[in-house]
Amino acid sequence: MRQINIGLLxxxxxxxxxxxxxxxxxxxxxxxxxxDLNLKYVADIDLxxxxxxxxxxxxxxxxxxxxxxxxxxxxxxxxIGGKGIAKEMMLAAIRKGKHVVTAxxxxxxxxGNQIIREAAENGVNLGFEASVGxxxxxxxxxxESLVGNRVSAMIGILNGTCNYIxxxxxxxxxxxxxxxxxxxxxxxxxxDPFLDVEGLDTAHKLAxxxxxxxxxxxxxxxxxxxxxxxxxxxDIEFAREFGYRIKLLAISKNKGETVExxxxxxxxPFDNLLSNVNGTVNAxxxxxxxxxxxxxxxxxxxxxxTASAVVGDIVDLARNMLACARVRVPMLSCQMENIKNIPxxxxxxxxxHYYFRFAALDRPGVLSKIAGILGNHQISIKSVHxxxxxxxxxxxxxxxxxxxxxxxxxxxxxxxxxxxxxxxxPILIRIEDEDGEx
Amino acid sequence: MRQINIGLLxxxxxxxxxxxxxxxxxxxxxxxxxxDLNLKYVADIDLxxxxxxxxxxxxxxxxxxxxxxxxxxxxxxxxIGGKGIAKEMMLAAIRKGKHVVTAxxxxxxxxGNQIIREAAENGVNLGFEASVGxxxxxxxxxxESLVGNRVSAMIGILNGTCNYIxxxxxxxxxxxxxxxxxxxxxxxxxxDPFLDVEGLDTAHKLAxxxxxxxxxxxxxxxxxxxxxxxxxxxDIEFAREFGYRIKLLAISKNKGETVExxxxxxxxPFDNLLSNVNGTVNAxxxxxxxxxxxxxxxxxxxxxxTASAVVGDIVDLARNMLACARVRVPMLSCQMENIKNIPxxxxxxxxxHYYFRFAALDRPGVLSKIAGILGNHQISIKSVHxxxxxxxxxxxxxxxxxxxxxxxxxxxxxxxxxxxxxxxxPILIRIEDEDGEx
Numbered sequence: 001m002r003q004i005n006i007g008l009l010x011x012x013x014x015x016x017x018x019x020x021x022x023x024x025x026x027x028x029x030x031x032x033x034x035x036d037l038n039l040k041y042v043a044d045i046d047l048x049x050x051x052x053x054x055x056x057x058x059x060x061x062x063x064x065x066x067x068x069x070x071x072x073x074x075x076x077x078x079x080i081g082g083k084g085i086a087k088e089m090m091l092a093a094i095r096k097g098k099h100v101v102t103a104x105x106x107x108x109x110x111x112g113n114q115i116i117r118e119a120a121e122n123g124v125n126l127g128f129e130a131s132v133g134x135x136x137x138x139x140x141x142x143x144e145s146l147v148g149n150r151v152s153a154m155i156g157i158l159n160g161t162c163n164y165i166x167x168x169x170x171x172x173x174x175x176x177x178x179x180x181x182x183x184x185x186x187x188x189x190x191x192d193p194f195l196d197v198e199g200l201d202t203a204h205k206l207a208x209x210x211x212x213x214x215x216x217x218x219x220x221x222x223x224x225x226x227x228x229x230x231x232x233x234x235d236i237e238f239a240r241e242f243g244y245r246i247k248l249l250a251i252s253k254n255k256g257e258t259v260e261x262x263x264x265x266x267x268x269p270f271d272n273l274l275s276n277v278n279g280t281v282n283a284x285x286x287x288x289x290x291x292x293x294x295x296x297x298x299x300x301x302x303x304x305x306t307a308s309a310v311v312g313d314i315v316d317l318a319r320n321m322l323a324c325a326r327v328r329v330p331m332l333s334c335q336m337e338n339i340k341n342i343p344x345x346x347x348x349x350x351x352x353h354y355y356f357r358f359a360a361l362d363r364p365g366v367l368s369k370i371a372g373i374l375g376n377h378q379i380s381i382k383s384v385h386x387x388x389x390x391x392x393x394x395x396x397x398x399x400x401x402x403x404x405x406x407x408x409x410x411x412x413x414x415x416x417x418x419x420x421x422x423x424x425x426p427i428l429i430r431i432e433d434e435d436g437e438x
Numbered sequence: 439m440r441q442i443n444i445g446l447l448x449x450x451x452x453x454x455x456x457x458x459x460x461x462x463x464x465x466x467x468x469x470x471x472x473x474d475l476n477l478k479y480v481a482d483i484d485l486x487x488x489x490x491x492x493x494x495x496x497x498x499x500x501x502x503x504x505x506x507x508x509x510x511x512x513x514x515x516x517x518i519g520g521k522g523i524a525k526e527m528m529l530a531a532i533r534k535g536k537h538v539v540t541a542x543x544x545x546x547x548x549x550g551n552q553i554i555r556e557a558a559e560n561g562v563n564l565g566f567e568a569s570v571g572x573x574x575x576x577x578x579x580x581x582e583s584l585v586g587n588r589v590s591a592m593i594g595i596l597n598g599t600c601n602y603i604x605x606x607x608x609x610x611x612x613x614x615x616x617x618x619x620x621x622x623x624x625x626x627x628x629x630d631p632f633l634d635v636e637g638l639d640t641a642h643k644l645a646x647x648x649x650x651x652x653x654x655x656x657x658x659x660x661x662x663x664x665x666x667x668x669x670x671x672x673d674i675e676f677a678r679e680f681g682y683r684i685k686l687l688a689i690s691k692n693k694g695e696t697v698e699x700x701x702x703x704x705x706x707p708f709d710n711l712l713s714n715v716n717g718t719v720n721a722x723x724x725x726x727x728x729x730x731x732x733x734x735x736x737x738x739x740x741x742x743x744t745a746s747a748v749v750g751d752i753v754d755l756a757r758n759m760l761a762c763a764r765v766r767v768p769m770l771s772c773q774m775e776n777i778k779n780i781p782x783x784x785x786x787x788x789x790x791h792y793y794f795r796f797a798a799l800d801r802p803g804v805l806s807k808i809a810g811i812l813g814n815h816q817i818s819i820k821s822v823h824x825x826x827x828x829x830x831x832x833x834x835x836x837x838x839x840x841x842x843x844x845x846x847x848x849x850x851x852x853x854x855x856x857x858x859x860x861x862x863x864p865i866l867i868r869i870e871d872e873d874g875e876x
Contacts, residue, residue: 021586021728031653031776032585032768129583135729137575137583145567145575147470148459148749215469273735276714283733290459290746291573295721297711297733308728311586323763330470338469 003036004318007067009089010079011044011060014103014130016051017307018077018314023053033315035322041067068092075317077310078102083110094119094126099321101313103130103306106195109204109220112211116331123326127313132205133158133282135305136298137312142212142286143333149288151213153253155432156284157277158205160300161189161196162228162248166236166265167278170245173233188280198227199248199263206250210261213286214254214342215334222344226264235357235427238385238398239267242355244431245275250284251432258345267355267431348407353382353431356401358416359394359423360386366421367397373419377412379404394423400431441474442756445505447527448517449482449498452541452568454489455745456515456752461491471753473760479505506530513755515748516540521548532557532564537759539751541568541744544633547642547658550649554769561764565751570643571596571720573743574736575750580650580724581771587726589651591691593870594722595715596643598738599627599634600666600686604674604703605716608683611671626718636665637686637701644688648699651724652692652780653772660782664702673795673865676823676836677705680793682869683713688722689870696783705793705869711735786845791820791869794839796854797832797862798824804859805835811857815850817842832861838869 006022008015022029022039029037042055043064064080067073068089076093078100080086086104093100100119102108108115108131119126129139133156142151157163161183168179180197183189195201207220228248239246244267253260268275273295277283282300287293299305320328332339360366367386374381380402386395401409413426444460446453460467460477467475480493481502502518505511506527514531516538518524524542531538538557540546546553546569557564567577571594580589595601599621606617618635621627633639645658666686677684682705691698706713711733715721720738725731737743758766770777798804805824812819818840824833839847851864 017728025586025588025727028588028653029586031772034768034773135583135726135732137579137732140578140583141575144754145573145578145750146746147753148463148467148746150463150466215466273711273714276711288573288746289463290455290742290749292737292743294573294575295733295735297735299730304728305730308584308586308726311728312583315585316582319766320761320763323758323761323766325758325761325763325766328757328761328763328766330472334469335472 003038004074004321005038005040005072006075006077006314007041007043007070007073008039008077008079009043009064009067010081011042011046011051012079012081013303014306014310015042015077015079016053017303018079018310019055020053020304021307021311029315033318035318037314037318040070040073043067064089068096068098073098074321075099075101075314077314078104083107087111087115090115091118094122094124097122097124099125099127099317101127101310101317103128103310105131105201105204105208109207109218112208112218117336119331120327120336125317125320125327126331127317128208129313130306130309132208133284133296134298134300134302135308136282136284136296136300138209138284138296139212140312141294141296142209143329146286146288146291146294149290151254151286151288153287154209154213154250154284155274156250156282157247157274158250158282158284158300159196159202159248160280160282161193162202163277164188164280165197166228166231166246166248169231169233170236175233176229176231197229199225202248202250202263206252206261206263210252210259212333213252214259215338216259216340216342219344222261224262224264224347228265230427231265234396235429238357239355242267242400243270244268245270246429247274249274249432255345258343260345260350262347262350265429267429269433348410350406351403352406353433354401354404354409355429355431356399356413357427358397360397361393361421361423362395363421369419369421370397370416373412373415377408379408379412441476442512442759443476443478443510444513444515444752445479445481445508445511446477446515446517447481447502447505448519449480449484449489450517450519451741452744452748453480453515453517454491455741456517456748457493458491458742459745459749467753471756473756475752475756478508478511481505502527506534506536511536512759513537513539513752515752516542521545525549525553528553529556532560532562535560535562537563537565537755539565539748539755541566541748543569543639543642543646547645547656550646550656555774557769558765558774563755563758563765564769565755566646567751568744568747570646571722571734572736572738572740573746574720574722574734574738576647576722576734577650578750579732579734580647581767584724584726584729584732587728589692589724589726591725592647592651592688592722593712594644594688594720595685595712596688596720596722596738597634597640597686598718598720599631600640601715602626602718603635604666604669604684604686607669607671608674613671614667614669635667637663640686640688640701644690644699644701648690648697650771651690652697653776654697654778654780657782660699662700662702662785666703668865669703672834673867676795677793680705680838681708682706683708684867685712687712687870693783696781698783698788700785700788703867705867707871786848788844789841790844791871792839792842792847793867793869794837794851795865796835796860798835799831799859799861800833801859807857807859808835808854811850811853815846817846817850
């Protein structure tokens with residue numbers, strides 16, 4: 001019986017986790033796969049740092065090209081990250097007829113169409129389960145388990161850092177900056193948290209999932225993205241009073257000719273299971289024609305959860321090779337010739353429910369002016385709360401709307417912002433509440 | 439490009455759902471699989487009932503044997519149910535070299551080892567994702583996504599009927615019999631609800647999952663099974679006061695030399711996501727060495743959700759055939775020669791937390807007698823509640839214990855039952871509370 005040879009590029013956090021599973025779980029993998037998964041190379045420019053795991057003699061090298069060039073290597077693991085050398089190495093491996101496994105969501109979201117087309121043309125597989133939601137098996141579920149379903153919507157918590165920060169603000173009433181600092185102290189946020197807290201990382205993941213769910217090309221550019229830095233304890237508290245929690249959600253809906261796709265802080269009702277997903281965990285609801293709603297929930301990041309997903313992909317590819325199959329499941333769900341170029345719906349066309357918070361100066365007629373402008377733009381108010389708590393001399397007026405159109409909302413808020421009785425820019429948070437659709 | 443020919447045996451509820459997907463979603467399946475999934479036969483003894491879907495001319499036949507004998511049929515769907523003719527047909531198809539898909543958990547739990555061994559010997563696949571949790575992709579996740587993990591525990595809500603009834607008792611405070619009658623009225627419970635409410639259906643599913651998770655043979659006989667008919671609104675109310683909900687759980691834990699496996703009504707804390715899984719839905723938490731805790735949540739029964747899982751299996755097999763692979767993923771997770779015969783731990787050895795409710799006659803010294811007996815059996819009391827509400831002249835005394843051994847608990851309860859100051863048999867409900875382990 002043959003063995004499968006694996007070459008790892010990048011001995012960082014995830015790479016180390018993969019090495020740990022491949023070496024420490026050899027017995028269990030052999031019992032399940034039937035052959036040895038042999039880690040032939042670990043290539044990294046840093047040969048000295050102790051990663052806490054002993055590699056067999058001769059495995060650690062500093063020359064990634066050697067991995068690509070070795071005809072014995074069957075599967076290359078791209079764990080370098082970034083879009084430069086990672087892409088170069090990935091394409092080089094593909095062109096040599098090697099299968100590739102990656103967790104590189106930023107690269108796939110930006111250039112996945114090209115990379116996957118090259119893989120298909122070369123008859124090799126690109127495994128990328130680890131790129132979305134860590135060990136949450138959402139890619140396999142979409143591509144295989146739900147193959148008989150049309151997916152109508154996906155709503156997910158796909159960034160553990162943001163969910164940790166929002167949980168902290170919610171539990172402790174601290175401001176965003178403090179929650180972020182704590183997340184950094186505890187290793188849940190990067191030193192540069194921009195990609196996470198501004199929602200871009202979540203957008204990368206949604207772009208990949210949209211392609212798999214709706215049979216479309218990966219399309220990052222048109223996804224609306226809004227991050228969490230503006231979320232305050234006050235808005236979280238108001239949300240709670242209305243029966244909502246605030247989560248950074250990735251939302252996409254299949255509209256037939258277009259796809260609605262957006263990342264923003266969102267209020268969801270307590271009885272939505274996603275509202276109870278706290279801390280660094282990821283979760284996603286997939287709404288399907290036959291299966292109904294499916295929810296997956298798992299650790300979305302970290303060394304071992306991500307490594308678990310990478311090893312799942314490695315074994316998938318190994319099993320293909322052992323069965324003498326090559327590309328068995330189309331990488332983007334559909335056969336390449338059936339992938340459509342479906343546009344993302346312009347955000348201005350969105351129809352949803354809104355939460356507004358205005359900082360109104362305490363003068364007569366303010367409410368009537370605000371309500372008048374909203375009415376002029378066909379925005380119908382569902383409830384108003386004005387409790388007289390003062391912030392910097394202004395009183396918060398909070399409103400929930402019936403379904404309204406984003407374009408009208410933006411125009412109305414611009415007019416309201418210009419009122420001399422309104423201090424500060426109004427706060428807008430979208431609401432996702434199926435029971436409230438009207 | 440060739441087509442894949444499918445023969446369905448049994449045009450009942452699930453069979454009808456499968457036909458609907460195969461006929462109505464032909465376009466989407468072709469785009470994803472690359473060839474046509476051709477429904478060549480639907481065999482049923484009843485040729486007249488209108489199932490609400492038109493079959494192409496010549497597809498509906500009353501002779502299952504013709505499906506087995508036709509060399510053009512690639513995949514046979516066993517949707518007959520039961521253990522008699524279903525098993526016969528399944529084995530006949532396997533021996534003719536056909537792949538088989540089934541949702542028949544009762545048959546697999548009882549005789550799956552033999553059937554799967556025959557399939558492996560004949561080089562064909564048996565797909566059975568639909569046998570556990572409807573469209574919840576737990577089998578694929580265990581067998582493929584988590585292949586690099588050791589599973590340490592599984593805790594699941596695997597029977598929608600029981601979960602519906604318990605939710606109803608909890609929400610409306612009605613007795614079990616009333617909730618069951620309503621479940622039957624609404625089509626969520628069978629006319630003969632025995633298999634569901636007594637926990638046997640859940641045990642069938644756990645026996646299958648244990649095999650996949652722990653690399654053991656399917657072993658139904660030794661799983662402890664206790665159903666929900668004894669659950670009262672009073673116990674649900676007490677549970678709520680302690681911060682728990684009552685669910686019928688399938689619980690299994692890998693203890694190395696043995697596996698703990700049990701089905702019984704269980705109290706779980708509010709902050710456990712499973713406690714918020716209400717109605718007919720199924721959910722399961724898989725605790726894994728690398729991935730941590732993964733939760734899957736989906737509709738566990740019904741025509742279309744179950745059909746969705748069957749179609750997932752059909753496509754898996756079709757993709758194998760198109761890639762010229764035969765058995766690619768071992769049916770029971772491990773290679774046949776690596777499957778162990780791991781015994782289920784005797785229930786008497788269980789160590790867990792308990793809730794007791796005693797119906798005590800209102801006389802002096804009752805509490806001391808009960809507590810004395812518990813103490814003699816090394817059962818340490820965590821809290822006692824006696825509120826003086828009278829039921830038939832008796833006062834409920836409720837106790838929660840620290841970790842205790844099932845054998846000692848049974849002996850103590852037998853002694854307490856024999857006390858002349860205790861009316862009725864005491865109520866015992868086990869508690870699953872990780873935070874409370876001590």
